[in-house]
Amino acid sequence: MSKENFWARDLGAGQRVRSTFLARDASVRNDSRGVPYLSTMLLDKTGSIDARMWGLPQELLGGIPEPGYVHVEGQTHEYRGMLQLKVERLRVLRADEVSEEDYLPVSEQDRRAMAAEVLEAGWSFRDDNLAELFGLIASDKDLWDAFCEAPAAKTMHHARLGGLLEHSLQCMRVAKSLAKLYPVNRDLLVFCAIFHDVGKVRELSWDLGGFAYTTEGRLIGHVVLGERVISDYIEQLPDFPKELALHISHILLAHQGEQQFGSPEIPKTLEAILVHFIDNMDARLGMYAESTKNVTDGGWSHHDNPLRRALYVPENPESRWNSPSEAT
Known part of the structure; x- marks a missing residue:
């Protein structure tokens, strides 16, 4: 199965998604009501998106093996200033069902x-x-x-x-x-x-x-x-x-x-x-840069990033991060 329909870089709020990704840092957590949900980062070679899934079927209560390729269906939305995918359906794929080169992130630089x-x-x-x-x-x-x-x-x-x-x-x-x-x-x-x-x-x-x-x-x-x-x-x-x-x-x-x-x-x-x-x-x-990639201008990232703090992106569009390797 090759990459279909969506690249991570093309996603915006309010989109229906039916595509395949590499799931990273997948874990099953409990929300404030004690209800388990899946938290993961979905990646392909163009970028990533934060994803959540509630109403987990029995086979997903143990999480997703790494590296885990998944086919997901869901809806993107903005949550506290960040782009997030609410997953409605998820199927774990076998490695032989995917083309691995579609999912390893690649530098955008030459x-x-x-x-x-x-x-x-x-x-x-x-x-x-x-x-x-x-x-x-x-x-x-x-x-x-x-x-x-x-x-x-x-x-x-x-x-x-x-x-x-x-x-x-x-x-x-x-x-x-x-x-x-x-x-x-x-x-x-x-x-x-x-x-x-x-x-x-x-x-x-x-x-x-x-x-x-x-x-x-x-x-x-x-x-x-x-x-x-x-x-x-x-x-x-x-x-x-x-x-x-x-x-x-x-x-x-x-x-x-x-x-x-x-x-x-x-x-x-x-x-x-x-x-x-x-x-x-x-x-x-x-x-x-990675932690604020999907944060809207004037928004905050989650605390669970490598810097262990919420990160702010100013409302001024000129403050949007550009890769340092684009510098001359």
């Missing part, structure tokens, strides 16, 4: 153009050692293809094919701007802004109908995996300065900022501090 901009920055490094290291990484087709295709997260931010590249590109752009304002090693800052999350290519999988954590992703995490990836390439360059290699390892290991957030170390150099804040800023803005 991946070739994004990759070309990152490559241009890397080829322009004045530090010969970093230029050689960048060239070695970019010439590894398997690694580079995965870097350009991977999501940046399972759900939190830039959770779409090409999301890691989109996030890395924006961090690179911010790093280049900050290098003009602070006394940093520019090439080191930009290099680590690009590759701070490279461990995501081994932490996540995206080829089985959804985004999931790999075994080594669960056991080790992208922070350590990323440092190992870059260190492996450095070892292929026998004349690479040990001091520079040490600084790169520190930045990669410290970019989450705090140990409770997955950093083996906290940032202790200027470049490490900046990469942490650049990463954190773009990730949080990505969370805001």
Whole structure:
């Protein structure tokens, strides 16, 4: 069964929907009367919509398996400033009934153009050692293809094919701007802004109908995996300065900022501090963008989003979020 009738991006309030989606974060909850209902996010490669279903049949009281493909019928409406789908009928589909490529979210940005901009920055490094290291990484087709295709997260931010590249590109752009304002090693800052999350290519999988954590992703995490990836390439360059290699390892290991957030170390150099804040800023803005995508101007999002707070979209249409990767 291929995608039919509706794409998520085309939905508006007051529409009848009869279509198929990937159901994510599905859970059965109780309303204020104690009546169970299904809460889920319905996705396809164009976007997502929040969905609710009451009057659950017995087979849905246990929720929906992940990844869960569903055929739904219902009506869209605006609820507290957010677009929502009230599901009237829902059928869980088998994986062989769908075309998976219709349901994995995909970056709206041109991946070739994004990759070309990152490559241009890397080829322009004045530090010969970093230029050689960048060239070695970019010439590894398997690694580079995965870097350009991977999501940046399972759900939190830039959770779409090409999301890691989109996030890395924006961090690179911010790093280049900050290098003009602070006394940093520019090439080191930009290099680590690009590759701070490279461990995501081994932490996540995206080829089985959804985004999931790999075994080594669960056991080790992208922070350590990323440092190992870059260190492996450095070892292929026998004349690479040990001091520079040490600084790169520190930045990669410290970019989450705090140990409770997955950093083996906290940032202790200027470049490490900046990469942490650049990463954190773009990730949080990505969370805001995703959480307010279906919020009307002047409306509020739900509290149950990665930022754990209701988020406001001003009434001024000019304040509507545009993807940072559309910046020049």
